[in-house]
Amino acid sequence: MTLDELEVGEKAFITAVNGEGALRRHLLGMGCIPKTQVELHKVAPMKDPIEIRLRGYLLTLRVEDAKKIEVERI
Amino acid sequence: MMNFALIGNQNCGKTTLFNQLTGSNQHVGNFPGVTVDSKEGIMIGHEDCTIIDLPGIYSLSPYTNEEIVTRDYLMNQQVDCIINIVDATNIERNLYLTLQLIELQIPMVLAINMMDEMKANGGTIKINDFSKRIGVECIPISAFKNQGISDLINAAIQTARERRKPLRLDFCSGAVHRCIHGISTMIEDHALALHMAPRFAATKLIEGDSILEKQLKLTENEIDLIEHSVTEMERECDLDREAAIADMRYQFIERVCKDNVVRAHESREYIRSVKIDTILTGKYLALPSFALIMALVFYLSFGPLGSFLSDEFALLIEKIIAFISELLLDYGLNTVVFSLVVDGIFAGISSVLSFMPVILVLFFFLSILEDSGYMARVAFIMDKPLRKLGLSGKSFVPMLIGFGCSVPAIMSTRTLSSNRDRIMTILLTPFMSCTAKVPIYAVFTLAFFPKHAAQVMILLYATGILVGIFVAFLLKSTVYKGDPIPFVMEMPNYRLPSAKSVVLLMWEKAKDFLTKAFTVIFLASIVIWFLQSFDLKLNLVADSADSILALLGHGLSFIFAPLGFSDWRAATALITGFTAKEAVISTLAVLMHTTIAQLPAALNILFTPISAYSFLLFTLLYSPCVAAIAAAKREMGIKNTLVMIFFQCSIAWVVAFLFYHLASFIILWL
Numbered sequence: 001m002t003l004d005e006l007e008v009g010e011k012a013f014i015t016a017v018n019g020e021g022a023l024r025r026h027l028l029g030m031g032c033i034p035k036t037q038v039e040l041h042k043v044a045p046m047k048d049p050i051e052i053r054l055r056g057y058l059l060t061l062r063v064e065d066a067k068k069i070e071v072e073r074i
Numbered sequence: 075m076m077n078f079a080l081i082g083n084q085n086c087g088k089t090t091l092f093n094q095l096t097g098s099n100q101h102v103g104n105f106p107g108v109t110v111d112s113k114e115g116i117m118i119g120h121e122d123c124t125i126i127d128l129p130g131i132y133s134l135s136p137y138t139n140e141e142i143v144t145r146d147y148l149m150n151q152q153v154d155c156i157i158n159i160v161d162a163t164n165i166e167r168n169l170y171l172t173l174q175l176i177e178l179q180i181p182m183v184l185a186i187n188m189m190d191e192m193k194a195n196g197g198t199i200k201i202n203d204f205s206k207r208i209g210v211e212c213i214p215i216s217a218f219k220n221q222g223i224s225d226l227i228n229a230a231i232q233t234a235r236e237r238r239k240p241l242r243l244d245f246c247s248g249a250v251h252r253c254i255h256g257i258s259t260m261i262e263d264h265a266l267a268l269h270m271a272p273r274f275a276a277t278k279l280i281e282g283d284s285i286l287e288k289q290l291k292l293t294e295n296e297i298d299l300i301e302h303s304v305t306e307m308e309r310e311c312d313l314d315r316e317a318a319i320a321d322m323r324y325q326f327i328e329r330v331c332k333d334n335v336v337r338a339h340e341s342r343e344y345i346r347s348v349k350i351d352t353i354l355t356g357k358y359l360a361l362p363s364f365a366l367i368m369a370l371v372f373y374l375s376f377g378p379l380g381s382f383l384s385d386e387f388a389l390l391i392e393k394i395i396a397f398i399s400e401l402l403l404d405y406g407l408n409t410v411v412f413s414l415v416v417d418g419i420f421a422g423i424s425s426v427l428s429f430m431p432v433i434l435v436l437f438f439f440l441s442i443l444e445d446s447g448y449m450a451r452v453a454f455i456m457d458k459p460l461r462k463l464g465l466s467g468k469s470f471v472p473m474l475i476g477f478g479c480s481v482p483a484i485m486s487t488r489t490l491s492s493n494r495d496r497i498m499t500i501l502l503t504p505f506m507s508c509t510a511k512v513p514i515y516a517v518f519t520l521a522f523f524p525k526h527a528a529q530v531m532i533l534l535y536a537t538g539i540l541v542g543i544f545v546a547f548l549l550k551s552t553v554y555k556g557d558p559i560p561f562v563m564e565m566p567n568y569r570l571p572s573a574k575s576v577v578l579l580m581w582e583k584a585k586d587f588l589t590k591a592f593t594v595i596f597l598a599s600i601v602i603w604f605l606q607s608f609d610l611k612l613n614l615v616a617d618s619a620d621s622i623l624a625l626l627g628h629g630l631s632f633i634f635a636p637l638g639f640s641d642w643r644a645a646t647a648l649i650t651g652f653t654a655k656e657a658v659i660s661t662l663a664v665l666m667h668t669t670i671a672q673l674p675a676a677l678n679i680l681f682t683p684i685s686a687y688s689f690l691l692f693t694l695l696y697s698p699c700v701a702a703i704a705a706a707k708r709e710m711g712i713k714n715t716l717v718m719i720f721f722q723c724s725i726a727w728v729v730a731f732l733f734y735h736l737a738s739f740i741i742l743w744l
Contacts, residue, residue, distance in 0.1 A: 017317065022137035023560045025281070028320035029133040030562065031167050034313070036324075042351070045360040046458040049467075049561055055166045056337070058565035060454050062461075065560060 001073070004050060004066040006040040012071035013037055019068040031055045032069060076123045076234050077152055081144065081175065082159035083168050084130035085447075085566035087187045091159055091217035092127040093574050094118075095227065098581070100127075112143070117227060125157070132167075134174040134278075136285045138491050148178055149270055155234035156182040157226070162192040162199060162214070163341060169327045170320075172208070176240040177274040181233045182210050185226050189214040197338030204334040209242030218572055243273055245326035249310035250318055253280060253303050260299065264290040280304055281319050347567040351451070360455045368474060371443070375436040375478060376509055383431035391424045410614060414603055422599025422653065423591050430587055432509070434580055436478050440471075440486075441579045445571030450563060457561055463543060464550030466490075466559050469499040473542075476506035477535075480702035482583065484709055492559040497710050498549055501718055504698040505542030507535050510655035514693055517659055521674035522686040530687075534694050541695060541725065594704040598653045606650075618664060623649065637692060637727065638685030638734040648692070654699050684741065688734040695726035 006012055014036045017027055031054055032038070041058060042051040049062045080095070082088040092100070096115030117123040128147060129140035136142050148156070158175055160168035165186075175182060186199065205212040213229050215222030232238075244251065258276035265275040268289060278286045279300055287297070304315050311318055331337075353359045374380065399416050407415075443449055449471055457467030468490055476483035483503045490496045515534060519527040605623040607614060615621045627646030634645050643665040651658035659670055666676045681689060697703070697719045707715040 022135075023562065025133070025135050025137060025316055026560065026562050028316055029135065029170055030564070031170065031324060033317060033320050033324055042355065044355065044455055044458065045357050046455070048458045049454060051355075051454070051565055055164075057164045057167060059562065060565050061562045062457070062560070065562065 001071060002067045003038065003040070003052065003069040003071050004063045006071065006073070008040050008043060011037060011039045011074045013074065014069060015072050016070040017068065018070065019065070023065060024068075027061075027065075027069070030059055032059075037074070038071065076154045076231070078117070078123060078125040078155050078157055078230060078234070079148065079151075079153045080125055080127045080157045080159065081171070082130060083132055083161065083171060083564075085564055086130075086159055086161035086164075086168060087217040088127065088130055088159050090572050090575055091185065091187065091215070091223075092125070093572070093578055094217055094220055094223050095125055098578060100578075120227065120231065123231065132171060134171070135281065136283055139493075140491065142285075148175075148180060149268070153180055154237075155230050156180050157185055157230050158182055158210075159185040159187050159217075162186045162188045162197070163195075163338060163343075165199070165335060166324070166327050166331055169208075169330075170323055172210075173245060173323045173326065174274075174277075176208070176210065176242065177271060177277060179239050179243075179271040179273070181236075181238050182240055183226065183229050183233050184208070184210050184212040185217075185222075186212055186214045187217050190216040190219060190221065191341065191343060192338050195338035195341040195343075196336075198336045200334040204330065207242070207330045207334065209240045211238070218570075246322040249307045250280075250322045253307040256303055257300055260296060261290060261292065264292060264296075277319055280307070280315050282315055341567075343567045343569070347447075350568055354448070355451050355455055360451075364452060364455065367443070367448070371436070371439040372478065375432055375439060380432040380435045383435065384428055387431045388424070388428040391427055395420045395424060410607075413607060414600070417607075418599050418603025419596060422595055422602065427591055430584065430591075433479055433482055433587060434584055436475070437482060437583045438576065438580055440475065440482075441576050442571050445569070445575060447566045447568045450565055453561075453563065454565065463546035464554065464557075465495055465498060465546070466561050468559070468561075468563075469495055469502075472499050473503055473506055476503040476508065479508050479510070480504050480506075480698050481587075481705045484702060484705040485583075485586070487709060490559070494554050494556060495559050497714060498546070498554050500706050500710055500714075501549065501721075502542050502546055504702060504718075504722060505538045505545065505695065507538045507694055508655070508698075510699065511693060513656055514651075514658050515690060517670070517673055518677070518686055518690055521677040522681065522683045530690075534690060537691065537729075538694055541729065545725065591701075594700055595653065598700045602650055602653055602657075624665075633727070634692075636734070637730040638688045638738075639681060641680045644680055644689060648696070651693065652697060652700060654701070655693070658693060684734060684737045687737070688730045691733055692726045692730040695729055696723050697726075698722070 003012070003014075014032060014034050016034060017024060017032055019027070036054055038052050038054045040050060041053045044050065047063070049060050050066055051058055051060045052066075053059075080088060080092055092113065092115065095117055097118050099118070100113050100115030112129060113127040115125055115127070117125050126147070128144045131138070131141050131144055134141060134145050136145065147153075156175055156178075158172050160172060172184065184205075186201070189199070192198065199214070201212050201214060211229050211233060213222055213226045215226055217223075246254075254273070254276050257279055258272045261275055261279070262272040265272040275286060275290060279290075292300070307318060308314055313321055354363055395416070398420075402412055402415065452470060453467035455467070456470040460467055460470055471489075472483045472486045475486055480503055483506075484500050487496045487499050490499060515531055519530045523530045602623070605626065606618050606621050608622055609615050609620050610622060610625065618624060623646055624642060626649060627642035630649070631640050631642045631645040634640060634648075643662065646665060647658045647661040650661040659673065662677070663670045663673050666673065666679075668676045677686070698706070703715060703719065706718060
């Protein structure tokens with residue numbers, strides 16, 4: 001499954017970060033790397049973007065980009 | 075002379091620290107060719123130490139302007155010591171940049187900020203062991219409370235004097251380590267020729283940094299060898315090159331933090347932020363609270379507070395001008411020069427200066443919203459609708475400011491990280507009707523639609539927004555194809571803005587505004603005065619109806635005839651409106667030989683209700699004023715700005731033309 005499919009409050013481990021170029025490198029740099037634990041923290045009022053919690057901070061990203069992050073529910 | 079560079083992530087208190095390190099002794103620096111904000115200053119108590127505040131970045135990869143600028147600066151300028159600031163409460167992610175800086179092998183100290191907050195929430199860092207593990211001297215500070223700053227300054231100066239480079243270089247073992255080591259040895263000569271640390275070059279090459287690959291001038295054979303070595307590493311650790319390096323850094327960080335950092339429990343600041351956000355970014359309350367906050371900011375800026383300050387300031391300017399005029403009269407200055415100084419320069423500059431208090435108040439509130447972390451929330455809730463226009467949530471803020479004044483709006487596009495988004499936002503901002511146009515609307519509605527004043531105003535604002543949306547679609551599907559910038563953004567905790575930062579920012583804006591008033595607007599006022607006071611034979615005219623300006627108005631009136639207002643006075647007013655929108659009304663009053671108060675009654679000679687509305691539509695949409703044009707030119711260059719002016723005038727003409735003929739047609743049938 002991918003990151004956007006989590007319910008609010010659900011936790012998961014990242015298994016793969018797909019995509020390419022600047023966006024992917026940025027995601028990796030922000031700490032979205034395999035084996036990292038994430039939690040879906042919030043969904044914006046218009047359902048997009050979403051806010052996730054990882055490594056003790058909050059990160060927002062679009063649903064479109066969250067689809068590139070594969071996760072495994074805990 | 076020693077040169078320090080301040081580097082860190084966004085939202086880690088970098089600007090606050092910079093203000094503490096330099097006081098008010100700072101100025102905006104300039105990177106040629108790119109619009110990236112940076113500041114330079116002199117370190118407090120150390121006249122021989124300059125410090126540059128580099129843009130907030132998360133990594134040294136070559137993908138954004140900010141990252142490229144920082145990288146080039148560190149490699150090409152003589153930096154004696156890097157001051158890397160990290161947020162203690164979010165240390166893992168902050169250290170990601172630190173590890174890359176270490177690879178550069180430039181003397182460096184680490185300022186661990188927000189230690190007070192971390193300790194208050196039960197966390198701590200074993201500073202000595204931590205320093206040893208990463209090989210860089212660490213100084214705990216609180217930038218907001220001004221704690222630990224002198225220790226930091228001493229450590230930085232000491233480190234720079236002794237040229238103490240970071241001691242540790244190896245963050246890893248195994249396949250990645252072998253790969254880095256091998257490549258590092260192979261390219262050593264190439265890297266050193268560029269005065270670049272081989273280690274840094276090697277990791278960047280493994281990450282697939284094409285800019286660096288070109289800079290290093292590698293032979294084909296070497297590139298092949300590197301690729302081979304990278305493929306082997308990828309196979310061995312079952313991760314691709316980019317992920318492998320990121321993984322290596324984070325693994326090292328996790329190990330160091332596990333041994334030396336006692337994590338804070340869920341911090342008060344975090345819990346408070348989450349609570350505030352149940353309302354401010356909540357499902358149902360986000361949009362209403364956003365509307366309320368913005369309404370309040372605009373009400374305070376343009377309503378009682380702003381207009382009070384503005385009136386007082388205008389009175390003050392008037393007094394000063396009256397005083398100087400008297401002096402000049404007593405002195406017996408030549409009447410033409412007197413007219414130039416008083417009617418031209420003073421009148422022009424004072425009409426613009428009277429806006430300064432309003433703009434400063436607006437910026438005061440906006441900087442509080444920005445520093446507190448609310449603007450990040452606005453981008454979060456508005457990203458989806460704006461993406462339909464080909465923009466990202468971050469473009470919303472400048473456009474909002476545009477309803478106040480296009481000048482600060484255009485200046486605030488600096489925060490957008492892609493050129494495409496920045497230019498598109500600047501092109502759209504002038505369609506948000508600015509407050510300088512309000513007097514025009516007021517006079518015209520009073521003259522022609524006294525019973526429907528509010529509706530007419532709302533209709534005008536709505537038209538501006540709709541045309542803006544239409545233009546956005548047009549731009550998106552023609553010139554600016556492609557995607558809006560990715561929206562991967564840290565959501566910072568809400569924080570109390572630091573008074574020092576807010577005051578410094580306002581001071582900076584005021585300086586900016588004054589510079590503009592005394593350069594561009596100064597020149598524009600002289601030109602308009604000249605055109606208004608002389609005829610073609612350069613004789614002084616008694617009545618401006620005989621002036622060059624009137625002649626221009628006559629000449630251009632054919633353009634406006636199809637829009638329903640062929641009188642030269644309307645055309646002339648639009649020309650002067652180019653310097654500042656308020657001038658439209660004052661010019662009309664002068665040309666009609668009446669006062670602004672009596673103007674509505676006089677306008678019936680020039681317009682019918684339909685042509686009056688057509689005129690309003692034209693003023694709503696046509697070229698922004700000189701000040702806005704100057705701001706736009708600085709942000710996106712002369713060519714784009716000229717295109718913008720032409721483009722907007724054309725749109726204004728077409729819209730007014732369509733309206734005039736459709737409305738006349740409908741009236742005829744009714």
